[in-house]
Amino acid sequence: MLSSLSKKRILTGLQPSGALHIGNYLGALKPLIDLSNDPENETFLMVADYHALTSVRDGNQLREHTHQIVRDYLAAGVNKDNVTLFRQSENPHHMELSWVFNCLVTVPFLMQAHSYKDKVAKGMDANAGLFTYPMLMAADIVLYDIDFVPVGEDQRQHLEYTREAVTKFHNAYGELFKEPKEVIVKGVGVVPGTDGQKMSKSYKNTIPLFGTREEIQKAVMSIVTDSSGDKPEHVFNIHTIIYRVLGKSQVELDALYHEHTGKYKALKDALVEDIEKVVAPMRERRAAITDDQIRRILMSGAEKARAESALKMTVVRERIGISF
Numbered sequence: 001m002l003s004s005l006s007k008k009r010i011l012t013g014l015q016p017s018g019a020l021h022i023g024n025y026l027g028a029l030k031p032l033i034d035l036s037n038d039p040e041n042e043t044f045l046m047v048a049d050y051h052a053l054t055s056v057r058d059g060n061q062l063r064e065h066t067h068q069i070v071r072d073y074l075a076a077g078v079n080k081d082n083v084t085l086f087r088q089s090e091n092p093h094h095m096e097l098s099w100v101f102n103c104l105v106t107v108p109f110l111m112q113a114h115s116y117k118d119k120v121a122k123g124m125d126a127n128a129g130l131f132t133y134p135m136l137m138a139a140d141i142v143l144y145d146i147d148f149v150p151v152g153e154d155q156r157q158h159l160e161y162t163r164e165a166v167t168k169f170h171n172a173y174g175e176l177f178k179e180p181k182e183v184i185v186k187g188v189g190v191v192p193g194t195d196g197q198k199m200s201k202s203y204k205n206t207i208p209l210f211g212t213r214e215e216i217q218k219a220v221m222s223i224v225t226d227s228s229g230d231k232p233e234h235v236f237n238i239h240t241i242i243y244r245v246l247g248k249s250q251v252e253l254d255a256l257y258h259e260h261t262g263k264y265k266a267l268k269d270a271l272v273e274d275i276e277k278v279v280a281p282m283r284e285r286r287a288a289i290t291d292d293q294i295r296r297i298l299m300s301g302a303e304k305a306r307a308e309s310a311l312k313m314t315v316v317r318e319r320i321g322i323s324f
């Protein structure tokens with residue numbers, strides 16, 4: 001396999017740990033979709049279901065979220081003809097290689113991961129899966145000779161961890177993997193949630209990507225505002241990112257906030273309208289996607305993913321000494 005190595009390979013993955021939010025879309029999904037439309041790229045999109053086990057403890061719920069996230073991917077504009085869309089758990093090579101990486105990196109190294117520390121500080125279960133998450137992510141990426149990984153700013157360190165895992169492997173067993181680079185969209189970084197912190201499924205501070213208009217309105221109205229200023233900072237920050245997606249100018253946005261100085265309700269209403277402009281067309285597409293389409297796409301994606309990583313894993317097994 002590994003047929004067209006002259007093309008740049010792109011991969012991202014999102015956890016089916018809850019309903020996708022606009023931070024997931026703007027930080028990871030939209031950049032991946034944009035890159036997948038370039039014929040010079042070969043694109044992979046993963047449903048990170050094993051990663052989701054770090055927080056989801058209900059099998060039916062995980063199945064349901066998995067189904068919904070694929071629907072979300074397609075509704076957001078993923079074209080099945082340009083993108084290999086697969087579930088992480090359908091390819092056992094991910095777990096196998098993550099174990100190899102876990103045996104190469106140290107506990108003190110993993111303990112420096114901001115994402116782990118942030119999540120535990122927010123009350124998430126400090127399970128060993130969450131702790132070793134960066135090594136599973138490293139395996140997810142390097143199995144497919146990925147060049148670029150579109151992610152939110154919060155994941156920058158995890159790409160450094162991936163490169164470190166690769167270096168450790170190379171030092172021990174010789175050169176084998178590509179060193180991937182993160183793609184972080186300028187001006188997006190980390191999309192703030194309704195409380196001003198990183199928007200996150202597990203922090204209950206999200207604006208849902210596929211919520212109804214009423215749900216989006218409710219989330220936007222709950223954005224925390226500071227009564228000491230004329231401009232509601234978090235509303236403005238989210239609005240700035242949405243304006244960019246709509247191709248509208250910052251000057252125009254500044255003028256809007258100037259015109260409505262101190263009128264938080266009017267500014268939140270304007271943000272709802274602009275989010276609606278981005279998500280309403282996707283919502284319509286989403287309603288037309290059938291269960292059968294989802295099943296077929298996942299089946300062919302799984303076959304392709306397994307075939308793509310098979311050769312790499314054969315070499316790994318040979319190098320580490322478990323094949324005879």
Ligand code: AQP
Nearest residue numbers: 014015017023024027028151152190191199200201202
């Ligand atoms: N607020 C954000 N701004 C920009 N990008 C974001 N991403 C997540 N939140 C933001 C990006 O979405 C991708 C997939 O994330 P994930 O589902 O694997 O897990 P996450 O980063 O931990 O996202 P959540 O929503 O916070 O999920 P939970 O709460 O379940 O852990 C990543 O590229 C991430 O950068």
